[in-house]
Amino acid sequence: MYCVRKVTEDLYWVGGNDRRLALFENIHPIPRGVSYNSYLLLDEKTVLFDTIDWSICRQFLENVQAVLNGRPLDYLVINHMEPDHGASIEEIILRYPDVKIISTEKSFLLMRQFGFKIDGRIEEVADGDTKSFGKHEVTFVAAPMVHWPEAMVTFDTTNGVLFSADAFGSFGALDGKLFNDEVNFERDWIDDARRYYTNIVGKYGTHVQALLKKAIGLDIKMICPLHGPVWRTDLGYFIDKYDKWSRYEPEEKAVMIVYASMYGNTESAATSLATKFVEKGIKNVVMYDVSSTHVSQLISETFRVSHVILASVTYNLGIYPPMHNYLMDMKALNLQKRTLAIIENGSWACKSGDLMGEFLYGMKEMTVIEEKVSLVSSMNENNVTDMDSLVESIIESMK
Ligand code: FEO
Numbered sequence: 453m454y455c456v457r458k459v460t461e462d463l464y465w466v467g468g469n470d471r472r473l474a475l476f477e478n479i480h481p482i483p484r485g486v487s488y489n490s491y492l493l494l495d496e497k498t499v500l501f502d503t504i505d506w507s508i509c510r511q512f513l514e515n516v517q518a519v520l521n522g523r524p525l526d527y528l529v530i531n532h533m534e535p536d537h538g539a540s541i542e543e544i545i546l547r548y549p550d551v552k553i554i555s556t557e558k559s560f561l562l563m564r565q566f567g568f569k570i571d572g573r574i575e576e577v578a579d580g581d582t583k584s585f586g587k588h589e590v591t592f593v594a595a596p597m598v599h600w601p602e603a604m605v606t607f608d609t610t611n612g613v614l615f616s617a618d619a620f621g622s623f624g625a626l627d628g629k630l631f632n633d634e635v636n637f638e639r640d641w642i643d644d645a646r647r648y649y650t651n652i653v654g655k656y657g658t659h660v661q662a663l664l665k666k667a668i669g670l671d672i673k674m675i676c677p678l679h680g681p682v683w684r685t686d687l688g689y690f691i692d693k694y695d696k697w698s699r700y701e702p703e704e705k706a707v708m709i710v711y712a713s714m715y716g717n718t719e720s721a722a723t724s725l726a727t728k729f730v731e732k733g734i735k736n737v738v739m740y741d742v743s744s745t746h747v748s749q750l751i752s753e754t755f756r757v758s759h760v761i762l763a764s765v766t767y768n769l770g771i772y773p774p775m776h777n778y779l780m781d782m783k784a785l786n787l788q789k790r791t792l793a794i795i796e797n798g799s800w801a802c803k804s805g806d807l808m809g810e811f812l813y814g815m816k817e818m819t820v821i822e823e824k825v826s827l828v829s830s831m832n833e834n835n836v837t838d839m840d841s842l843v844e845s846i847i848e849s850m851k
Contacts, residue, residue, distance in 0.1 A: 496586025612673030622680030
């Protein structure tokens with residue numbers, strides 16, 4: 453049975469949700485599922501904006517068929533051809549053999565690499581090109597590396613709808629509610645939106661900034677992303693989040709303690725540290741066990757906060773592997789502009805502090821607090837002064 457939502461008087465959401473996929477990109481846990489959004493415009497020409505993942509293709513085809521209601525499909529605009537969206541392009545071609553595909557040169561190259569049979573039906577567009585579908589005229593805006601090289605966004609100049617590809621997307625399946633004003637975004641969605649952005653697009657902040665600059669010149673009234681809710685109110689709220697994230701600016705002055713503990717001693721020290729912050733009036737403190745928190749969540753939180761304290765045991769004369777993995781991901785995603793501090797622990801040949809420090813000094817615009825706390829197996833009275841000094845330094849740097 454089809455399941456669609458009306459977006460504007462002649463635009464329909466025809467996507468679907470996958471609640472059975474455990475790992476997005478086979479790496480990021482999505483306990484709340486994910487939506488794959490596709491939009492169908494009924495103008496003088498019929499235009500489908502992007503397709504969906506293979507997993508929900510049957511639902512999608514029913515949706516498209518229902519909204520077309522016997523009309524042919526004239527155009528398929530592909531803003532982003534990554535397989536979580538492009539997987540069903542060939543199925544659309546099979547069902548609607550006269551459809552023309554509009555996309556970028558790079559997108560068609562990638563489609564051919566993936567083996568898609570698209571010859572004879574492509575219309576290549578470049579940044580700034582326009583096209584009329586009847587009442588609606590659209591402008592194609594290149595969005596390279598947000599987050600694939602072929603990506604573009606399409607702006608409908610007639611009604612101000614921006615088809616934003618992965619930009620402004622979020623993890624999380626849609627439970628009937630499509631629009632941002634139908635959900636409590638701040639309560640139920642922002643964490644998944646941040647985790648989606650930071651892990652999927654986070655590395656490409658400069659490219660997102662370039663897209664945001666282009667967007668300033670557009671009179672955007674609605675944002676239709678490929679994942680998550682459609683934005684039709686309070687656009688500034690989400691654009692501001694994207695602006696902060698893509699500039700690698702923290703959302704708030706807050707302390708995040710990430711600890712690696714084998715037998716609970718480093719964890720105990722981390723708790724003692726958190727307590728000291730709270731007693732000093734810094735209440736926005738969070739603690740994460742690096743072993744039991746998925747790295748995508750750690751990355752998301754690291755984008756949110758201003759200050760990060762790494763507390764790690766030494767393992768095989770190196771950094772504890774899950775902590776190392778977190779640091780490598782942080783570096784791979786280009787994370788920067790954070791203030792960090794280090795607590796090391798080791799029963800013999802303690803190395804983790806120096807090694808974490810080396811790692812951080814190799815990253816862009818990271819400030820490492822000089823005071824380092826060294827624990828020998830467990831925290832004791834001898835460490836209290838160093839711990840207090842570290843807390844003071846961090847509080848001072850938060851001013
Ligand atoms: Fe949702 Fe980059 O694909």
